[in-house]
Amino acid sequence: SEKHTYANRLRGTEKNVWVEFTKLASEPGVLNLGQGFPDFKAPEHVVCSLQKAISSDNQFIHQYTRPFGHPRLVKALSKVYSPLLKREIDPMTEVLVSVGAYGSLFCTIQGMVNPGDEVIIIEPFFDCYEPMVRTAGGTPVFVPLRPSKTGVISSSGDWKLDAAELESKFSQKTKLLILNTPNNPLGKVFTLPELEMVANLCKKYDVVCVSDEVYEWMTYPGHQHVKIATLPGMWERTVTIGSAGKTFSVTGWKLGWSVAPEHLLVGPKLVHQNCVYTCPTPIQEAVAEGLELEESRRGSPECYFTSLSLELLPKRDQLAKVLEGLGMHPVVPEGGYFMMADISQMKADCPGDGSNEPKDFRFVKWMIKEKKLAGIPPSAFYCAEHKNMGENYIRFCFIKEDSTLEKAGEILKKWAAES
Numbered sequence: 001s002e003k004h005t006y007a008n009r010l011r012g013t014e015k016n017v018w019v020e021f022t023k024l025a026s027e028p029g030v031l032n033l034g035q036g037f038p039d040f041k042a043p044e045h046v047v048c049s050l051q052k053a054i055s056s057d058n059q060f061i062h063q064y065t066r067p068f069g070h071p072r073l074v075k076a077l078s079k080v081y082s083p084l085l086k087r088e089i090d091p092m093t094e095v096l097v098s099v100g101a102y103g104s105l106f107c108t109i110q111g112m113v114n115p116g117d118e119v120i121i122i123e124p125f126f127d128c129y130e131p132m133v134r135t136a137g138g139t140p141v142f143v144p145l146r147p148s149k150t151g152v153i154s155s156s157g158d159w160k161l162d163a164a165e166l167e168s169k170f171s172q173k174t175k176l177l178i179l180n181t182p183n184n185p186l187g188k189v190f191t192l193p194e195l196e197m198v199a200n201l202c203k204k205y206d207v208v209c210v211s212d213e214v215y216e217w218m219t220y221p222g223h224q225h226v227k228i229a230t231l232p233g234m235w236e237r238t239v240t241i242g243s244a245g246k247t248f249s250v251t252g253w254k255l256g257w258s259v260a261p262e263h264l265l266v267g268p269k270l271v272h273q274n275c276v277y278t279c280p281t282p283i284q285e286a287v288a289e290g291l292e293l294e295e296s297r298r299g300s301p302e303c304y305f306t307s308l309s310l311e312l313l314p315k316r317d318q319l320a321k322v323l324e325g326l327g328m329h330p331v332v333p334e335g336g337y338f339m340m341a342d343i344s345q346m347k348a349d350c351p352g353d354g355s356n357e358p359k360d361f362r363f364v365k366w367m368i369k370e371k372k373l374a375g376i377p378p379s380a381f382y383c384a385e386h387k388n389m390g391e392n393y394i395r396f397c398f399i400k401e402d403s404t405l406e407k408a409g410e411i412l413k414k415w416a417a418e419s
């Protein structure tokens with residue numbers, strides 16, 4: 001009966017690009033350059049840490065642990081982030097561990113947004129930001145990064161915010177601004193001047209910055225990740241979010257965290273204690289050990305915080321070369337492990353405009369079915385009014401085996417030859 005339908009606050013959040021495209025990409029024989037996870041083994045030492053945690057003779061490893069974060073983990077997070085945030089992070093009051101960065105985002109948005117509050121979202125954005133804001137009763141306000149050049153190979157750094165346009169989105173109702181650097185799907189690493197522009201507006205309009213930094217360790221030569229919380233006057237108004245899944249390439253572990261001043265974690269902790277209460281103890285123990293090891297060897301070539309981006313660099317450059325060779329003008333990322341490519345040259349007789357789906361959705365569905373190659377349609381990372389900004393692109397993930405990327409290149413080359 002009507003009484004048994006789903007809650008009204010969920011209206012409009014029915015479509016989810018991951019639910020739709022992971023299903024399509026899981027069809028037999030499809031080469032998956034879609035969702036962001038590696039198709040190679042996780043780092044050996046991290047897997048060993050979990051095996052050790054599971055077989056530990058400390059029987060409490062299999063029981064509830066501290067609600068806001070397993071003591072060993074929050075201490076390890078404080079050791080890793082104190083130097084990066086240039087201040088002593090209190091593990092007991094300034095860290096909240098959650099179910100992935102998704103969980104951190106959910107607890108932060110649900111914990112801080114009142115009905116009618118506005119939340120500025122910079123496009124293209126990681127799609128969950130919009131439904132999380134809307135289900136909290138908030139009003140998302142979108143501002144796009146605009147490419148300074150198209151139709152040629154470019155860099156994610158060529159996509160910029162217009163200062164006046166950005167400021168025009170702020171109002172007395174603005175509660176949060178969600179920043180994602182390195183950005184998904186572009187791979188843009190926000191520069192210090194760009195972060196100063198964002199920081200100055202957050203201070204001017206008294207706005208809290210939610211800084212999604214899950215790709216913080218993945219920047220390429222010449223590009224430094226800057227934590228906006230380290231800018232003057234920003235620590236007290238920033239929630240910095242990280243992900244064990246992305247840090248250690250174990251996206252199935254679903255563990256994330258928020259690092260922020262105590263007063264900004266009050267709401268998120270209230271949400272957390274009543275929806276998840278605490279995260280898996282064995283996973284937290286393993287991530288703690290992983291962080292301790294990386295911290296102990298930071299700066300050395302074995303440190304995973306640096307070795308992963310060195311492993312990804314040739315993959316990025318090789319994929320960019322193949323795409324450019326086919327006239328798919330890649331947007332070469334400065335960070336992260338996704339690459340946007342221009343699909344306007346590619347011939348695809350995908351179903352006509354009958355369906356009200358954006359062109360890239362139809363294109364990618366056709367490509368998966370006819371070419372057995374999966375990507376993600378970037379219009380999913382834009383608001384309804386701005387879908388056209390994403391529909392001439394496709395997002396490819398390149399944290400994949402070289403053989404996977406080579407096979408993808410073969411499929412694309414063959415296709416381009418027919419186009």
Ligand SMILES: Cc1ncc(COP(=O)(O)O)c(CNOCC(=O)O)c1O
Pocket residue numbers: 034035036037099100101102103126180183184212214242243244245246251254255256
């Ligand atoms: C910017 C951003 N924030 C948060 C998250 C979520 O992180 P976690 O997996 O730790 O919940 C992700 C994970 N994205 O993976 C899907 C994809 O883009 O292919 C992310 O990209």
